[in-house]
Amino acid sequence: MLEIKNLQVKLEEEDKQILKGVNLTVEAGKVHAIMGPNGSGKSTLSYVLSGKDGYVVTEGEATLGGEDILEMEPEERAAAGLFLAFQYPVEIPGVGNMTFLRTAVNAQRKARGDEEMSSTEFLKVVREKAKSLKIDAEMLKRPVNVGFSGGEKKRNEILQMAMLEPKMCILDETDSGLDVDAMKLVSDGVNALRDEGRGFLVITHYQRLLDHIKPDVVHIMYDGRIIKTGGPELALEVETQGYAHLIEEEA
Amino acid sequence: MALPQPKQTATDARLAALDLPEGGWSAPARQSALARLQAMGLPGARDEYWKYTRPDTLVAAEAPTAAVFQGDEPLVFDGVERLKIVFRDGVFDAEASDPLALENIEIARLADAADIHWAQDLYGKLEEDGQTPVERPLAALNTTFATDGILMRVTGKVSKPVALIYYHESETSDAILHHVVKVEEGGDVTVLENGPAAARFNKVMEVDVADGAGFHHIRAQGRDHERRAATHIFARLGAESTFKTFTLTVNGVLTRNECVVELTGDDAVCHIAGACMGDGDFHHDDTVFVTHDAVNCESRQVFKKVLRNGATGVFQGKILVKQGAQKTDGYQISQSLLLDEDSQFLAKPELEIYADDVACSHGSTSGAIDEDGLFYLRARGLPRGIAEDLLTIAFIAEAVQEIEDESLQEEIVGRVEAWLLRRRG
Numbered sequence: 279m280l281e282i283k284n285l286q287v288k289l290e291e292e293d294k295q296i297l298k299g300v301n302l303t304v305e306a307g308k309v310h311a312i313m314g315p316n317g318s319g320k321s322t323l324s325y326v327l328s329g330k331d332g333y334v335v336t337e338g339e340a341t342l343g344g345e346d347i348l349e350m351e352p353e354e355r356a357a358a359g360l361f362l363a364f365q366y367p368v369e370i371p372g373v374g375n376m377t378f379l380r381t382a383v384n385a386q387r388k389a390r391g392d393e394e395m396s397s398t399e400f401l402k403v404v405r406e407k408a409k410s411l412k413i414d415a416e417m418l419k420r421p422v423n424v425g426f427s428g429g430e431k432k433r434n435e436i437l438q439m440a441m442l443e444p445k446m447c448i449l450d451e452t453d454s455g456l457d458v459d460a461m462k463l464v465s466d467g468v469n470a471l472r473d474e475g476r477g478f479l480v481i482t483h484y485q486r487l488l489d490h491i492k493p494d495v496v497h498i499m500y501d502g503r504i505i506k507t508g509g510p511e512l513a514l515e516v517e518t519q520g521y522a523h524l525i526e527e528e529a
Numbered sequence: 530m531a532l533p534q535p536k537q538t539a540t541d542a543r544l545a546a547l548d549l550p551e552g553g554w555s556a557p558a559r560q561s562a563l564a565r566l567q568a569m570g571l572p573g574a575r576d577e578y579w580k581y582t583r584p585d586t587l588v589a590a591e592a593p594t595a596a597v598f599q600g601d602e603p604l605v606f607d608g609v610e611r612l613k614i615v616f617r618d619g620v621f622d623a624e625a626s627d628p629l630a631l632e633n634i635e636i637a638r639l640a641d642a643a644d645i646h647w648a649q650d651l652y653g654k655l656e657e658d659g660q661t662p663v664e665r666p667l668a669a670l671n672t673t674f675a676t677d678g679i680l681m682r683v684t685g686k687v688s689k690p691v692a693l694i695y696y697h698e699s700e701t702s703d704a705i706l707h708h709v710v711k712v713e714e715g716g717d718v719t720v721l722e723n724g725p726a727a728a729r730f731n732k733v734m735e736v737d738v739a740d741g742a743g744f745h746h747i748r749a750q751g752r753d754h755e756r757r758a759a760t761h762i763f764a765r766l767g768a769e770s771t772f773k774t775f776t777l778t779v780n781g782v783l784t785r786n787e788c789v790v791e792l793t794g795d796d797a798v799c800h801i802a803g804a805c806m807g808d809g810d811f812h813h814d815d816t817v818f819v820t821h822d823a824v825n826c827e828s829r830q831v832f833k834k835v836l837r838n839g840a841t842g843v844f845q846g847k848i849l850v851k852q853g854a855q856k857t858d859g860y861q862i863s864q865s866l867l868l869d870e871d872s873q874f875l876a877k878p879e880l881e882i883y884a885d886d887v888a889c890s891h892g893s894t895s896g897a898i899d900e901d902g903l904f905y906l907r908a909r910g911l912p913r914g915i916a917e918d919l920l921t922i923a924f925i926a927e928a929v930q931e932i933e934d935e936s937l938q939e940e941i942v943g944r945v946e947a948w949l950l951r952r953r954g
């Protein structure tokens with residue numbers, strides 16, 4: 279599904295290397311988690327994959343379903359099936375959540391050459407999916423993320439994911455700012471989307487999220503590289519012992 | 530004191546090209562306005578209040594010609610249930626208008642109002658009050674020479690909006706209209722205005738809002754690229770009254786909208802908002818003056834300008850809090866979204882406060898499209914153009930939300946969307 283080979287990235291504005299050769303393959307139907315201390319390059323990886331400005335790929339490649347995504351515009355990557363659930367979802371005043379969702383769904387369909395969703399069909403689907411995330415009609419009507427609590431913003435991200443039905447989902451610290459109940463709700467939303475055709479890359483600081491979204495593979499990232507890969511037990515090891523011993527092993 | 534020679538010459542030339550409407554109840558007000566106008570002279574490029582906007586084409590004896598816009602899409606507010614009052618190049622069109630009758634409101638034309646008329650106490654009066662501390666000569670000219678206008682007296686809640694619809698049909702039309710609105714205690718009315726009106730348009734609206742009354746005004750200034758307009762609203766607010774005005778301006782080589790409001794009764798609320806969409810040869814000036822002269826009043830000024838291809842936006846906004854106007858809550862924000870490096874926004878926000886227990890804030894910013902928002906939308910699959918349009922709508926949202934009625938908000942947003950769509954081709 280997602281294949282990253284020797285990805286090296288520096289900042290556009292200053293000569294600072296952030297990713298120093300990342301290798302990672304996420305297969306369809308699998309959930310991979312990336313953990314790592316602050317500043318290790320986890321969020322950068324998610325931004326580079328989704329096409330944010332400000333980064334320069336100096337070497338390596340990233341493909342989604344065999345297609346090179348690094349040369350694509352962000353909207354092309356989205357249409358190709360990539361989805362980034364933002365750590366800090368952006369507020370868009372004056373644009374209704376529903377309008378935004380429908381515009382996004384239809385823009386992607388159009389880009390793929392599919393027929394646009396009719397408004398009745400869209401309404402039906404969005405209501406159903408919103409309900410399971412406990413997103414009420416009021417929240418659907420409100421401007422995108424404006425005045426949403428931390429939990430509401432993250433639930434809204436998952437709703438977008440559910441509506442857009444991407445092939446590859448990247449979750450960037452989706453657990454940050456969530457209380458226990460909200461984390462459960464968000465995780466249930468993610469788990470409902472798990473299926474054979476879809477890959478997940480879950481970036482997190484805490485093992486806690488991985489209790490809910492059970493990963494198949496766990497990677498530890500440090501200083502722009504993946505320094506260790508293992509099963510779910512690796513996350514538990516980090517939880518109890520921290521990163522220091524893993525970093526020492528690497529050095 | 531004699532006027533400087535260039536100003537005297539310009540004023541004389543303009544006055545010579547106009548005819549003073551004769552007789553009737555408005556004659557004394559017109560004479561008084563003429564005397565005031567002659568004393569102050571028409572605005573010139575050296576006047577401080579016209580530092581950012583050149584008045585010459587607004588003042589010239591002849592109106593510069595303006596091509597009539599050809600477009601076939603439905604006009605704004607077309608879908609709104611309303612009482613229609615139509616003017617073509619400043620001339621009332623009875624056939625296209627609805628009968629001037631509606632419950633809780635008395636409507637008459639300035640041009641044929643009876644000899645003794647309630648508007649006598651207001652016509653030119655609020656305009657005159659609004660001449661201090663800053664002179665507004667084009668408004669005095671309007672009071673003197675207005676050929677027509679609508680006089681409305683509101684005595685209760687009016688069931689549907691009263692719509693003033695202006696059509697521009699002649700390339701050389703030069704229209705001067707003067708409306709007077711008196712909202713009596715317990716009255717509540719919504720007034721809509723749309724259309725480009727004339728090649729050159731000078732309009733004054735005087736609004737007297739009595740204690741506990743409400744006045745809502747939503748205006749869309751039309752699409753004609755070459756038209757020019759100088760408009761004034763003068764309002765006086767009684768205790769616990771509400772006054773809300775919103776203006777959307779799309780295109781137009783020159784627009785100057787002045788809004789002068791005096792809060793004279795306690796607990797009054799005044800919201801003045803505007804959004805403009807300018808592309809290329811476009812100059813838009815919002816000049817606002819709000820005077821707090823009562824206790825516990827609230828005023829908001831919210832102006833948003835979207836500018837591209839060398840368009841210019843101007844904001845001169847002032848809040849004056851008089852001695853004794855305690856517990857005033859004043860807010861003023863003016864912002865521009867500059868879509869390229871050729872466009873400019875000139876802002877002069879001012880606060881002048883003589884009371885010691887008030888909360889007043891003001892801010893002014895200029896910026897480009899928010900990159901984080903743009904990336905967020907594109908990451909959801911929206912092409913750059915559509916994403917930029919949505920962010921533009923987001924940018925003006927704070928101003929549009931000043932419109933209380935949601936369906937009228939949608940009308941306005943619909944026009945903005947159409948404008949954006951045309952720009953993307």
